[in-house]
Amino acid sequence: MAQTLFDKVWDMHTVATLDSGQDQLFIGLHLIHEVTSPQAFQMLRERGLSILYPERTFATVDHIVPTDSQARPFKDALAEEMMQAIEDNTREMGVKFFGLDSDSQGIVHVIGPELGLTQPGMTIACGDSHTSTHGAFGAIAFGIGTSQIRDVLASQTLAMSRPKVRRITIDGALNAGVYSKDIILRIIAELGVNGGIGYAYEFAGSAIEALEMEARMSICNMSIEGGARVGYINPDDTTFEYLRGRPYAPKNFDDAVRVWRGIASDAGAEVADHVALDAGSIEPMVTWGINPGHAVGVSGEMPRVADLSEDEQEGARLAYQHMGLGEGDPIRGTSIDVAFIGSCTNSRISDLREAAKVVRGHRVAPGVRALVVPGSKQVLRQAVDEGLDQVFRDAGFEWRDAGCSMCLAMNPDKLEGRERCASSSNRNFIGRQGSPTGRTLLMSPAMVAAAALKGEVADVREMTS
Amino acid sequence: MSKAIQKITGTGVPVRGNDIDTDRVIPARFMKCITFEGLGQYAFYDVRFEADGSLKDHPFNDERYAGASILIVNKNFGCGSSREHAPQALQKFGVSAVVGESFAEIFSGNCTVMGIPAVTADAEAIESIMAAVESDPRGEITIDLDAQAVTVGRSRIATSMPSPQRLALLNGTWDSTSVLLENRALIEATARAIPYPNNFA
Ligand code: SF4
Numbered sequence: 001m002a003q004t005l006f007d008k009v010w011d012m013h014t015v016a017t018l019d020s021g022q023d024q025l026f027i028g029l030h031l032i033h034e035v036t037s038p039q040a041f042q043m044l045r046e047r048g049l050s051i052l053y054p055e056r057t058f059a060t061v062d063h064i065v066p067t068d069s070q071a072r073p074f075k076d077a078l079a080e081e082m083m084q085a086i087e088d089n090t091r092e093m094g095v096k097f098f099g100l101d102s103d104s105q106g107i108v109h110v111i112g113p114e115l116g117l118t119q120p121g122m123t124i125a126c127g128d129s130h131t132s133t134h135g136a137f138g139a140i141a142f143g144i145g146t147s148q149i150r151d152v153l154a155s156q157t158l159a160m161s162r163p164k165v166r167r168i169t170i171d172g173a174l175n176a177g178v179y180s181k182d183i184i185l186r187i188i189a190e191l192g193v194n195g196g197i198g199y200a201y202e203f204a205g206s207a208i209e210a211l212e213m214e215a216r217m218s219i220c221n222m223s224i225e226g227g228a229r230v231g232y233i234n235p236d237d238t239t240f241e242y243l244r245g246r247p248y249a250p251k252n253f254d255d256a257v258r259v260w261r262g263i264a265s266d267a268g269a270e271v272a273d274h275v276a277l278d279a280g281s282i283e284p285m286v287t288w289g290i291n292p293g294h295a296v297g298v299s300g301e302m303p304r305v306a307d308l309s310e311d312e313q314e315g316a317r318l319a320y321q322h323m324g325l326g327e328g329d330p331i332r333g334t335s336i337d338v339a340f341i342g343s344c345t346n347s348r349i350s351d352l353r354e355a356a357k358v359v360r361g362h363r364v365a366p367g368v369r370a371l372v373v374p375g376s377k378q379v380l381r382q383a384v385d386e387g388l389d390q391v392f393r394d395a396g397f398e399w400r401d402a403g404c405s406m407c408l409a410m411n412p413d414k415l416e417g418r419e420r421c422a423s424s425s426n427r428n429f430i431g432r433q434g435s436p437t438g439r440t441l442l443m444s445p446a447m448v449a450a451a452a453l454k455g456e457v458a459d460v461r462e463m464t465s
Numbered sequence: 466m467s468k469a470i471q472k473i474t475g476t477g478v479p480v481r482g483n484d485i486d487t488d489r490v491i492p493a494r495f496m497k498c499i500t501f502e503g504l505g506q507y508a509f510y511d512v513r514f515e516a517d518g519s520l521k522d523h524p525f526n527d528e529r530y531a532g533a534s535i536l537i538v539n540k541n542f543g544c545g546s547s548r549e550h551a552p553q554a555l556q557k558f559g560v561s562a563v564v565g566e567s568f569a570e571i572f573s574g575n576c577t578v579m580g581i582p583a584v585t586a587d588a589e590a591i592e593s594i595m596a597a598v599e600s601d602p603r604g605e606i607t608i609d610l611d612a613q614a615v616t617v618g619r620s621r622i623a624t625s626m627p628s629p630q631r632l633a634l635l636n637g638t639w640d641s642t643s644v645l646l647e648n649r650a651l652i653e654a655t656a657r658a659i660p661y662p663n664n665f666a
Binding site: 081159 | 486488497501516545547548549550552570574578630632636641646649660664
């Protein structure tokens with residue numbers, strides 16, 4: 001019978017069906033970072049357990065690392081304590097750690113693919129909801145909590161309920177100035193922030209197949225923002241060529257490719273639900289509210305509360321109150337104070353290239369604080385080799401070291417007071433960027449660049465011609 | 466093996482609103498810690514406290530709900546970040562069960578492995594529970610996982626919960642590590658049968 005990639009990979013990794021009815025799933029790749037793992041190591045120690053397959057776990061630091069100076073000890077004593085905890089835990093337990101002294105350090109969802117750790121057909125877990133990013137390679141990848149990190153460390157398995165599959169087909173060609181970030185923001189706006197609960201999203205169609213790997217990652221990254229814990233794309237030649245030659249890619253690469261081709265969804269595989277969207281109808285998207293589903297096309301108006309479904313009205317009212325924006329007003333022209341290019345959604349080299357194209361030869365608008373935070377040390381080096389750091393600096397952007405930075409502001413990079421930020425990250429929740437009253441507008445990196453230059457939300461399509 | 470959880474009784478606290486994300490349950494800056502101890506004081510921090518530390522209007526600050534152990538919420542509660550710090554903060558604050566219209570998946574999964582039942586009921590039922598608690602905050606609420614019902618005063622409301630989570634709580638297998646490790650031989654057999662751990666040989 002024709003099967004989806006999801007079913008093939010899930011079945012292959014099923015160890016047993018538990019009494020509860022959940023499946024016990026073998027986890028092929030486990031990634032950890034400093035924020036959600038220390039308590040899991042503590043639980044292991046309390047129970048006298050060790051790591052069953054230490055070679056299947058990899059660690060890095062990203063959330064708390066300062067991006068201006070990474071000199072140790074960190075000025076923030078709590079951050080320093082967390083840093084030491086992950087250093088000690090990985091050393092004692094025999095886990096490979098890409099720390100600040102490694103030239104592979106970076107945001108966990110950036111370095112996994114970059115190092116070739118992320119591969120098609122794997123199950124991948126990490127104590128971070130954006131683990132769905134790795135699904136871009138045709139892996140089943142999902143975020144877990146700290147007690148589940150303990151389970152993976154102890155048993156290399158998890159107790160999981162099998163979701164259904166919803167295929168989202170995007171056919172046609174994207175217009176100039178429209179990126180994969182816009183595709184996923186549009187999908188979430190249409191299906192809702194909880195529309196994906198209980199589903200794994202399979203992204204398919206000619207527009208998806210035409211995307212490079214980095215763009216595919218941005219889409220899968222945000223499936224969780226639509227409620228789907230898993231998002232994936234069937235692997236193809238683009239996937240294999242991306243992986244070829246990476247440090248942790250399989251040595252017998254051709255054998256691997258043969259297996260990987262076999263795990264893609266079969267033609268005619270049935271799915272529980274199917275949604276289709278025309279790529280040509282997608283505009284650059286901007287969020288106006290307090291969840292990623294509160295998004296409109298840049299040429300559009302923010303919705304009137306009364307026009308929304310009853311379910312959405314209360315959230316929208318709270319959103320307008322928090323954001324200080326007017327219902328029915330155009331989103332374009334909304335002033336901004338800060339521009340942030342970074343995060344596991346959009347901090348890869350292709351993101352920086354697209355933003356640099358917009359920025360080159362221009363200046364950041366007076367009064368706007370703008371920063372670029374590469375997703376990893378490798379991205380940083382590549383950008384410097386291409387001279388992109390200079391393009392950004394010349395325009396008045398701050399150029400930083402790798403980390404999560406202002407995506408969630410656990411390091412010193414934060415919004416102040418009610419500042420409004422054009423951000424290439426993935427969450428516009430109240431308080432997300434470090435100030436309880438701060439305000440976030442999500443958009444593609446090119447759109448953030450355009451906003452930085454104009455000092456307000458602008459249509460990048462009019463700035464790159 | 467963890468303890469079997471069949472019934473939870475206590476008073477309630479309603480926190481109204483859809484799509485309450487885990488950043489709101491516990492802001493990221495309070496996650497700079499290497500243990501979960503002490504997180505209770507930060508539950509809902511930014512919606513409970515002004516910048517100067519004075520109290521905002523929030524059910525968790527309301528004396529009438531002091532000592533409540535059953536949290537009542539609306540739709541898609543716990544969306545966003547996978548941080549277990551969110552249910553940990555709630556638990557340390559005193560919450561031992563959550564009743565809502567729906568939950569984000571990672572959140573309800575995190576609750577289950579911590580032994581916190583997260584049960585759902587339809588919108589109308591949730592509204593009636595919230596209204597009952599608001600009018601009588603000292604009234605007792607009982608969540609019965611076996612009977613799949615919540616009792617509030619004299620009314621009994623049907624609830625549901627994904628069967629695996631319910632069984633894990635009822636059987637006392639919600640603390641999953643030991644259950645998973647029982648299948649060690651099968652784990653090893655599976656690892657041997659998957660292509661990539663064996664270099665695609
Ligand atoms: S960049 Fe943001 S969303 Fe991504 S892992 Fe870091 S904090 Fe999480």
